[in-house]
Amino acid sequence: MTESADSTATPATSRRTLLCGVAVLAAGGATAGVAGCSSSATSTDAKPTAKAGPVTVGAVADVPVGGGKVYREQKIVVTQPTVGQYKGFSATCTHAGCLVDQVASNLIQCPCHGSRFNINDGSVAAGPAPSPLPEYQVTVTNGAFQVSTT
Numbered sequence: 688m689t690e691s692a693d694s695t696a697t698p699a700t701s702r703r704t705l706l707c708g709v710a711v712l713a714a715g716g717a718t719a720g721v722a723g724c725s726s727s728a729t730s731t732d733a734k735p736t737a738k739a740g741p742v743t744v745g746a747v748a749d750v751p752v753g754g755g756k757v758y759r760e761q762k763i764v765v766t767q768p769t770v771g772q773y774k775g776f777s778a779t780c781t782h783a784g785c786l787v788d789q790v791a792s793n794l795i796q797c798p799c800h801g802s803r804f805n806i807n808d809g810s811v812a813a814g815p816a817p818s819p820l821p822e823y824q825v826t827v828t829n830g831a832f833q834v835s836t837t
C-alpha cells in the first residue's frame with residue numbers, strides 16, 4: 688500500500704516542477720515570477736562569474752616574438768609584439784562570439800568569418816568584427832603569465 692502512496696508523490700512533484708518551469712518562461716526569467724517555486728529554481732539565477740583575480744594561463748616560453756598563443760579554456764590570447772612586451776586580449780571575437788583560434792602573420796585570427804586583429808592592440812585588421820578585442824593586463828610571475836580580466 689505504501690507503494691501506491693509513493694507512486695502518487697512523484698507525479699505531483701513533477702507537476703509542480705513543470706508549473707514552476709512554465710512560470711519561469713512566462714515571466715521571462717524574472718525572479719518575481721518564480722517566488723513560489725523551490726529554491727532549486729531560483730538558484731539557477733546565479734550566473735557563473737569570471738574569476739576576479741589574475742588567471743595563470745601558461746608559460747612565457749610558449750609565446751613567440753611577433754606571435755601569440757590562444758588559451759581556449761580561459762578564453763584569453765597572449766601576444767608578444769616585440770621582445771619582452773606581452774599583451775593580453777579576450778579570445779572571444781567581437782563579431783559573433785567565436786573563439787579566435789590562432790595567431791599568425793602578426794594577426795589574431797578568427798576561424799568563423801575571417802576577422803583579424805592586430806597583436807599590438809587587438810584592433811580590427813580585417814572584418815567583419817565591429818570592434819577590437821578587449822585588452823587585459825598581463826604580468827609575468829615565475830615564468831608564467833598572469834592575466835587580469837577585470
Ligand code: FES
Binds near residue numbers: 780784815
Ligand atoms: S565570429 Fe569571428 S569573424 Fe565572425
